[in-house]
Amino acid sequence: MSVRDRLGDHDETGPWRGAYAPYDLVKELCIAIGVVALLAVLLTVLFSSPDDKPSTIAQWSRQQPVNFITAAANELNGTSDTAEYGPPYNHNGEGQHAAFIHLQKWLGVSHPINTAQDFVIGPLKTIPNDSSLQSAIAEYRAAPEQTRKAWGEAYAKPLEERETALEEKKTPNNAITVNPTTGTVTVNASGAGPVPLMMTSLLSLAKSGGLDGALLTSDQFFQTDYTKPLLFMADGGLLSERAEAQHLLGEQWGMMNETGSYPGQVWLWLYTLWYQVEPFKSSENADILVMLMMGVLSLAFICIPFIPGVRSLPRAIPVYKLIWKEHYRSQHSG
Amino acid sequence: MSASETPASSWTGRVREAAVEALPPEKLLPDKQPTYVASWIYVFGVASIASLVVIIASGCILALKGPAWWHYTGVGHFFNSIHLWGVELFFFVMVVHLWGKYWMAAWRGGRTRVWITGAIIFLVAVPTALTGYVSQQNFDAQWISTQAKDGLNSVGVGAFFNVTNFGQMYSYHVLLLPAAVVALVVAHVLLVRRHGVVPPFELKDHEASQTSTIAGSDTPISAVQGSGPGSDGAAS
Secondary structure: OOHHHHOOOOOOOOOOOOOEEEOOHHHHHHHHHHHHHHHHHHHHHHHOOOOOOOOOHHHHHHHOHHHHHHHHHHHHHOOOOOOOOOOOOOOOOOOOOEOOEOHHHHHOOOOOOOHHHHHHHHHHHOOOOOHHHHHHHHHHHHOOHHHHHHHHHHHHHHHHHHHHHHHOOOOOOOOEEEOOOOOOEEEOOOOOOOHHHHHHHHHHHHHOOHHHHHHHOOOOOOOOEOHHHHHHHHHOOHHHHHHHHOOOOHHHOHHHOOOOOOOOOHHHHHHHHHOOOOOOOOOOOHHHHHHHHHHHHHHHHHOHHHOOOOOOHHHHOOHHHHHOHHHHHHHHHO | OOHHHOOOOOHHHHHHHHHHHHOOHHHHOOOEEEOOOOOHHHHHHHHHHHHHHHHHHHHHHHHHHOOOHHHHOHHHHHHHHHHHHHHHHHHHHHHHHHHHHHHOOOOOOOOHHHHHHHHHHHHHHHHHHHHHHOOOOOHHHHHHHHHHHHHHHHOOHHHOOOOOEHHHHHHHHHHHHHHHHHHHHHHHHHHHHHHOOOOOOOOOHHHHHHHHHHHOOOOOHHHOOOOOOOOOOOOO
């Protein structure tokens, strides 16, 4: 038999004209529901389900005050991941693309976020009875952009140097001190204008839990959109630190995993796989490349009956002889 | 022609006639199946539906008490665990079902739409589960939503499907996507009932002799099999 014959695409399947046997579909379904329900209960009794408490900005600012101050300074300066993200949050980045396909840019800014205003200045303005803070905010807002940038960079410089030193496992500089009792952070940054006072006040607001609420506030009473607090926290280190401890980082097969030793979303294995291999792994456009790859594969999955070769493999590789073993045997013996 | 055989003139009557013609009761709920429907692999299709029933039932209980209930009561956590394991079982049996149907080439004999609806069910089930994970209101939800947003934003989906918006994700999870899955499952099952379970491949002579050897006899299968295009090798 030629390869063409073995992979032949002619569909010779006609209606079944052979024998029938009694088969109780409804009974089968009822038994299946019972068995699956019992299995689910058994797995529940044995393994329960994970429910690690969510992080809050209050926890983050208390546990990692320097990291919080660093992230907040980046939000104010417009240098955080969210600030430079691009669509759908702002116009400060192009977003990802694949060749001429700029879907992220084309769909535009649907959830506008100005990190300096929304994450720092706006919440600070909600603090009552602090005239020096309100003066600092007014001074900051009235200053030319160049001056604001110079202040921000002067404040951020010792924080960045500290982060770099920690990453390189060196002793950080002494420009930053943390009061172990109050958790107050002092950044010795000359030429930072009103920024140190603004950051100290934001840290106090965050530790009190006020920033968690301030980032949820909008024009209406009921709130269900956590985009701002989640993006702010994602710019810091607490979430990723917890994720790393729970083997949830991208290089640890990321979000298909779940806290604890639970199976998680194992059906996302193919999606997550691409992030582990080149050229996706090191690409700046990894997300769109992986999504387009999965789009093509999903379409191919749907269209298997029309894809020559793929649709003929089941005839060429005789797994079907195992599936219909009884049928072929009964035909033979009949 | 009797009155009952006169074609209906109303829209309702035409829909009824078309439905009954496409799926007469004995085809919709048959009490017999071709003899080749005799393998454990067939269990995984009905097990997928059974898992979906468990997921929907446990999900309805969770929905009745609201999204925060399972965090602070033992009973709520129990039903959340049932829901979670129901989903894990659903994907497991569905994947085995899909592989089984692939190796049967179950799209043969005019069953292309059966395969397509099955494949789409799997693809729609993935975001249905994802919206559940990001609606959990715990650390998993925080981490998964902040990670998943990048992939979705990169292809523009984030503009109208915001995984960090709990309210939107909860709506998708408890109504829109489950409704889509259920509708697709209904369509899939009706198509299976309309076209029947795909018959086995017809064996060529030399394959039949190989199979006869496996079966432990020297009698050629072609002796008991139909022949030619259109025949399913029905044993008479």
